[in-house]
Amino acid sequence: MSSLMIRDIAALVTCNDADEELHHVDLFCENGRIAAIGPELTQHADRVINGAGMFCYPGLINTHHHLYQQFSRNLAKVQNLELFDWLKTLYEIWKRLDETVVRYSSLTGMGELMKNGCTTCFDHHYVFPANCGDLIGAQLDAARALGMRMVCSRGSMDLSVKDGGLPPDSVVQSVDEIMKDSARIIETYHDPSFGSMQQIVLAPCSPFSVSGELLRQSALLARQYGVRLHTHLAETKDEERYTLERFGMRPLAYMQSLGWVGNDVWYAHGIHFNDEELKLLAETGTGVAHCPVSNMKLSSGIARVPEMLRLGVHVGLAVDGSASQDGSDLLEEIRICYLLHRLNSSFAAPSGYDVLKLATRGSASLLGRTDIGSLEVGKCADLFLVDSRRLELVGATYDPKSVFGTVGLRAPVDYVVVQGRVTVDQQHLTGIDEARTAQEARVICDEYLGNL
Secondary structure, X not given: OOEEEXXXXXXXXXXXXXXXXXOOEEEEEEOXXXXXXXXXXXXXXXXXXXXXXXXEEEOXXXXXXXXXXXXXXXXXXXXXXXXXXXXXXXXXXXXXXXXXHHHHHHHHHHHHHHHOOEEEEEEXXXXXXXXXXXXXXXXXXXXXXXXXXXXXXXXXXXXXXXXXXXXXXXXXOOHHHHXXXXXXXXXXXXXXXXXXXXXXXXXXXXOOOOOHHHHHHHHHHHHHHOOXXXXXXXXXXXXXXXXXXXXXXXXXXXXXXXXXXXXXXXXXXXXXXXXXXXXXXXXXXXXXXXXXXHHHHOOOOOOOHHHHHHHOOOEEXXXXXXXXXXXXXXXXXXXXXXXXXXXXXXXXXXXXXXXXXXXXXXXXXXXXXXXXOOOOOOOEOOEEEEEOOOHHHOOOOOOOOOHHHHOXXXXXXXXXXXXXXXXXXXXXXXXXXXXXXXXHHHHHHHHHHOOO
16 A cells, blocks of 8 residues: 655644644554654655645544435425434335445445545445345445445344334345345455454344344344444434333333343434433443434434433444435534534533544444544544635634534535545545536436436
8 A cells, every 4th residue: 555644734633542632743654554643754655745734633433324315315395304204205215226326325425424524434224125236335336436434234124114114015124034134244245354444234224113023133143243233213202102102111221122232232313311221321332323413404302412421421423314414524513513512501512622522533432443533653544634724714723623613614624534545635536536426426316216
């Protein structure tokens, strides 16, 4: 692999254990890892970037997405619906998914993430229509083209409308089918090594679209293969009523009864946990992916993030699906997260820097990764650079750690590096032709949506 030197970085926010912020230092990357950080380094590099005036940060890590939803954004018929009705309406579109739609929705969604500083994406894909092709393979192809570090999920649903669930029959499968394909996908694609660019997670959709048997078998299979577990939980009061009526338990107690707590499990949303449930999350190491924009759009509520952090719950940040967030910008989530909790919790809210750490170190912990999430010698060379001399940042650069929470950034970052490779160069993706990809994706999106 090639080497990269970034010279004279104005401010390097490490997000390390000491929360160090370094000034006027060089950063040298070799073989995909950070090999040295310090002033006036002497190593020779294949490429040199001038870091003068630049702020440097660990690459952001997105811990919950539905990239296939990129082609069902901003649809008038669902804009004012809450979660259950929203899902029922959109499943009629999503049941038409195929490899081409998934590849281009992944290219455009991850492309937007990357242009805004994201270097690792976890995608929760759970819609597998009959004869749809290799959707996980299509996502990984898109990630390789962009240079994105990717964690895919073999999601699943086995309860359709006729079983009391929400999805149509055409997108659900039997437990046996799901387990067989889950094993195949893990064996084909999962790479557990340090610096891995692709990993697999098992991720049944949610308690109201999967059976207890599917949840139980998924937990057993994941632990057999040493992969992680993920699902939606405690997102809405409707879900809480559902599990109480069906199982006589609140959502977390139901999941615990099926083996779904532990440091290899993280949930998306986690809005409606009570005090005892938050303590259980902390005690068991079970994590939560916080999705503030989606939670606001769907009127789901406000996750108790300040309390989670005080108790030591592992919390990461995420954009959620493109149809509920209507975008793929983790930098935007940082600012919305900061503002939302300031409004709701005042002085108890996390600071702008605390929220940055949710999107870096916190998110890395949810994925079980110790090789990403901070800028330290020996870790993967995943980072982004922002020119602090931009017009829109004048007067806003006195606290580089907090600036994305307090001020935000309303344009692409200047550079992104993943595994030592420059994937965004002066605000443009290097792995794909952006204009051509956008044009092709629009045609495919129009065909997919039909006459809606």
